[in-house]
Amino acid sequence: MNLTPLAQNFVLHFGEMGSRWGINRTVGQIYALLYVSERPLNADEIAEALNFSRSNVSMGLKELESWRLTKLQHLPNDRREYFSAPEDVWAIFRTLAEERRKREIDPTLSMLRDALMAAPSNAEDRHVQQRMREMHDLIEMATMWFNDVQKLEPETLQQLMKMGTRVTKFLEMKDKLKVVAGGRATSTRAADAETPSTQPPQSN
Amino acid sequence: MNLTPLAQNFVLHFGEMGSRWGINRTVGQIYALLYVSERPLNADEIAEALNFSRSNVSMGLKELESWRLTKLQHLPNDRREYFSAPEDVWAIFRTLAEERRKREIDPTLSMLRDALMAAPSNAEDRHVQQRMREMHDLIEMATMWFNDVQKLEPETLQQLMKMGTRVTKFLEMKDKLKVVAGGRATSTRAADAETPSTQPPQSN
DNA sequence: CTGAATTTTCAGTAATTACTGAAATTATAG
DNA sequence: CTATAATTTCAGTAATTACTGAAAATTCAG
Structure with a gap:
């Protein structure tokens, strides 16, 4: 297993x-x-190709597994485990985004939600909460949007x-249609998104 | 400068x-x-509030500045520099995304582009290039889309x-209109995006 | 200019994270 | 089962990154 310069370069860049x-x-x-x-x-091939210790590869693979970025399979008459990456780049992209959301966004969102539940005890905290709410609302909206988009077929998304x-053109069109049709156009999700859940009781 | 528990918690979480x-x-x-x-x-207030050395704060602020996430200003009759974060969370979000793109995506994109220029010297490299091309095309598309979206007003984006x-509904509608109108509907950007720039000469 | 206030730099050190080899564990062919 | 192949764990060490205090550089009021 030695890499061509092309592959070598790619691998190093990713490192x-x-x-x-x-x-x-x-x-x-x-x-x-x-x-x-x-x-x-298999792990030995990886270790050899990249000049890492076998144990390091084992740990690395475990990490990748936790990101759901590897597929594991067995070859006939071979006890060793063979690893590969999913072929579909869109799927990879989605998995990565999902996993990052789970690890980086969700904890923040829940911290913010908790913090916004409590009534502020003074003017300073009132301002802190105001800022937290702004951040919370933006993250929540982006997350919901991402959730929706994730469900689309790669083709549609593409x-x-x-x-x-250009989609904004259709937005404008929609607004016009609404007017023409007397407001009976399909409602957006705006109403659902505006839950008062992050509006704590004001203590003043 | 001592933080309320609410602020304290927020700060620690972000750390x-x-x-x-x-x-x-x-x-x-x-x-x-x-x-x-x-x-x-000012830097001293930050150092005190967070219990960091003055020099550490100086370095941290420099780092934040490089991310364009701070605003610097002066107060009357005070030589010290005062720092704050932009108020508009959408602007913050955008700056962050821009900066990450510049640091994490653009270098990868240009590495891929370069690697795809060369003619593959064997079957293995041909496959490597194929994979690189898939990644390149996806990243490029996402980047272009992001560029577009970035230009929208926060309200429109929101x-x-x-x-x-639900926008997909309009997509379907558009397709129908196209058929009805005999293909004279506004063209999408698809044509521009399909440049052959990443299709190198095949050497076989 | 001068000198005090402020900020930055940087060498040294602390803390954290990455990596290895050996040993333990697990899996499976016979 | 047993023996061996394969994988994982983990304590020790290497490498990297973060942080500090002291000194240097910069800024600016007088």
Whole structure:
């Protein structure tokens, strides 16, 4: 297992990039290797290709598994485990986003929600809560939107993205239709989103 | 400068979260403090509130500045510099996304582009390039979309997000209109996006 | 200019995170 | 079962990153 310069370069880049995220170099490189590999690889092959210790590879794979970014399979007449990356880049993208949301967004959202439940005991806290609420509402909206979008077929999503901001044209159109039709157009989700859940009792 | 438990909690949470990203604990806490603070703070106040050394605060502020997440101002009859976070959460969100794109996406995109320019020298590299191309195309599309969306007014964006996947209804509608109108509906950006720039000469 | 106030830099050190090799555990072929 | 192959764990160590205090540099009022 030695990599071509092309693959080598890709793998090294991902290692560097990985460390800009929370992910460490090792994990980034392992993932990149699996991603470009034509066939599933076993841990020893990975260790050899990347010059890592066998145990390091084991840990890296475990980490990738926790991100749901690897597939595990067995080959006939071979006891070893073989790893590969999902082929569909859209699926990878989605998994990554989901997992990041779970780890980075959800805890923050729940912390904010909790903090907003309590009545502020003074003017200072009132302002702190105000700021927290602004952040909470934005994150919550983005999260809900993301949830929706996640359900779309990659093709639909792709189509939407390629349209770019042109969708706003349809928004305007919608508004006109609403007027014409006397407000009977399909309602947006705006109403649902405006729950008062983050509006605590004001203590003044 | 001592924080209320509410603010304290927020600041600590952000410190933890920061370290899940590339950002370190110190920087996360400083930002959180500025974010909830009612008034701009100088470096000494920050150092005292968070129990960091003055020099650590100086470095943290420099880091935040490089992310364009702080505003700097002066108070009358005071030589010290006062820092604050922008008030508009949408603007913050956008700046953050922009900056992350610049640091994490753009380098990857350009590495991929370069790698896809060269003619593959064998079957293995052909496959590697195929995978790289898939990744490149997805990232490029997402980036272009993001660029577009970034130009929208926060209100429009908010409206779009609240609609969630309902916009797809309009997509379908558009397709029908197209058929009815004999293909004279506004074109999407699909054509522009399908540049052959990442299709290198095949060497076989 | 001068000197005090303020900010930045940086070498040294502390703390954290990454990595290894050896040993323990688990899985499976015979 | 038993023996061996494969994987995981983990204590120790290496490497990296974060933080501090002291000194240098910068800013600015007088």
